[in-house]
Each structure stands twice: as C-alpha cells, then as structure tokens.
Amino acid sequence: AQKITQTQPGMFVQEKEAVTLDCTYDTSDQSYGLFWYKQPSSGEMIFLIYQGSYDEQNATEGRYSLNFQKARKSANLVISASQLGDSAMYFCAMRESLTGGGNKLTFGTGTQLKVEL
Amino acid sequence: AAGVIQSPRHLIKEKRETATLKCYPIPRHDTVYWYQQGPGQDPQFLISFYEKMQSDKGSIPDRFSAQQFSDYHSELNMSSLELGDSALYFCASSKRLGPLVRETQYFGPGTRLLVL
Numbered sequence: 001a002q003k004i005t006q007t008q009p010g011m012f013v014q015e016k017e018a019v020t021l022d023c024t025y026d027t028s029d030q031s032y033g034l035f036w037y038k039q040p041s042s043g044e045m046i047f048l049i050y051q052g053s054y055d056e057q058n059a060t061e062g063r064y065s066l067n068f069q070k071a072r073k074s075a076n077l078v079i080s081a082s083q084l085g086d087s088a089m090y091f092c093a094m095r096e097s098l099t100g101g102g103n104k105l106t107f108g109t110g111t112q113l114k115v116e117l
Numbered sequence: 118a119a120g121v122i123q124s125p126r127h128l129i130k131e132k133r134e135t136a137t138l139k140c141y142p143i144p145r146h147d148t149v150y151w152y153q154q155g156p157g158q159d160p161q162f163l164i165s166f167y168e169k170m171q172s173d174k175g176s177i178p179d180r181f182s183a184q185q186f187s188d189y190h191s192e193l194n195m196s197s198l199e200l201g202d203s204a205l206y207f208c209a210s211s212k213r214l215g216p217l218v219r220e221t222q223y224f225g226p227g228t229r230l231l232v233l
Contacts, residue, residue: 045224
C-alpha cells in the first residue's frame with residue numbers, strides 16, 4: 001500500500017519569505033504521480049502542482065515549485081514570496097492506480113501553514 | 118474555466134435519515150470520484166465512476182450508494198445516517214488519460230454534512 005508522510009503539522013512563515021513543506025512517500029510502483037493541494041479554511045480543495053515519477057525536471061507553477069528527490073522518495077513543496085492568502089492546510093497526495101483502471105489519491109495528514117506579517 | 122459543482126453546500130440531517138449529495142463534473146471529464154473528509158482528517162476515497170460505470174470502491178459503507186448518470190453527473194446516496202457520517206464530502210472529476218499519463222483530479226467545493 002502506498003503511504004504519504006507529512007511530518008510538519010504546523011508551520012509559520014513571514015510574509016514575502018519562502019517556505020518548504022515536507023512530503024515523503026512510500027510506494028513499490030515504478031510509475032506514480034505526486035500532487036499538492038491547498039485547503040483554505042473555507043474547505044475547498046485546490047490543486048497546486050503535479051510531479052510525475054518519470055519527469056526529469058522539477059515541476060513549477062508560478063510561486064509553487066516541487067523539490068522532487070526520487071531516490072529519497074521526497075516531494076517537498078516550496079512556496080516563494082509567501083502571501084497572507086497562502087495561509088491554509090496543504091496536503092501532499094499520491095496517485096494510486098486501481099484495478100478498475102482509474103486512480104485514487106492517497107493523502108498525507110497535511111501541514112497547516114500560517115503566514116504572518 | 119468551469120469547475121466541479123456540488124450541491125447542496127451544507128446539509129443538516131438527523132440520525133437515521135437519508136441524504137443525497139450531487140456532483141456535476143467539469144465538462145468533458147469522464148471520471149468522478151467521491152471522497153470523505155472527517156473533521157481534522159485527510160480525505161478518504163469512497164468510490165469512483167468512469168463513463169457512467171462504477172470503476173472502483175474504497176472505504177464506502179454499505180449504507181452508501183452512488184451512481185453516475187447519462188449526463189455524467191453523480192449522486193451519493195446515504196441512508197441510516199450516523200453521527201460519524203458528519204464530514205466534508207468531496208466530488209472530484211478528471212479526464213482519464215491512461216496509467217502513465219498525468220491525470221489530475223479537480224475537486225468541487227464539497228458538501229458539509231452534519232448529522233445530529
């Protein structure tokens with residue numbers, strides 16, 4: 001079974017600073033996908049960034065980048081130039097292929113990020 | 118861009134009542150997923166549909182059932198509600214592309230169910 005570990009229950013960062021949210025994973029699959037989602041206090045789940053196991057380059061999406069270290073099985077999210085609106089819960093998730101041909105997402109326990117002035 | 122629509126956004130029910138949650142996927146998406154997120158928990162996969170057929174089941178109680186209709190919208194039916202069913206229920210949709218290709222699930226805003 002796949003497993004996602006987020007070891008930081010909560011993080012604080014000053015506005016305009018960069019912050020790294022940790023994520024490690026465990027899988028025996030050769031092909032897998034890693035996702036980061038943001039969940040503000042309002043509850044919606046917002047897709048941020050994706051990294052495929054075969055992608056040679058680290059993924060980037062605006063202020064979000066993914067520090068993918070395949071040998072260490074880590075996929076840390078880096079948020080640059082933090083903004084107050086970045087305060088939210090952040091989930092790392094792994095795509096797991098299912099017998100029916102689809103996929104499900106297995107989530108970590110999340111990291112609550114608080115951006116301070 | 119169009120997003121996943123879920124209704125209702127909030128629902129309050131009594132124990133042993135039934136509830137129906139609706140999900141309208143992003144246009145041209147062929148796969149729908151349902152997740153349950155308990156208070157302070159991470160989302161857990163319940164069930165998925167591909168092209169109107171049930172694709173996979175996760176930790177969905179027998180009291181729950183779901184289906185996907187011809188217009189691709191999906192409904193999650195919950196009966197004999199229990200206090201522990203209080204949670205945020207997400208629907209997500211995607212376009213199935215194959216096992217080695219990126220498939221991103223886009224989540225709806227969720228339905229917050231409270232069972233009293």
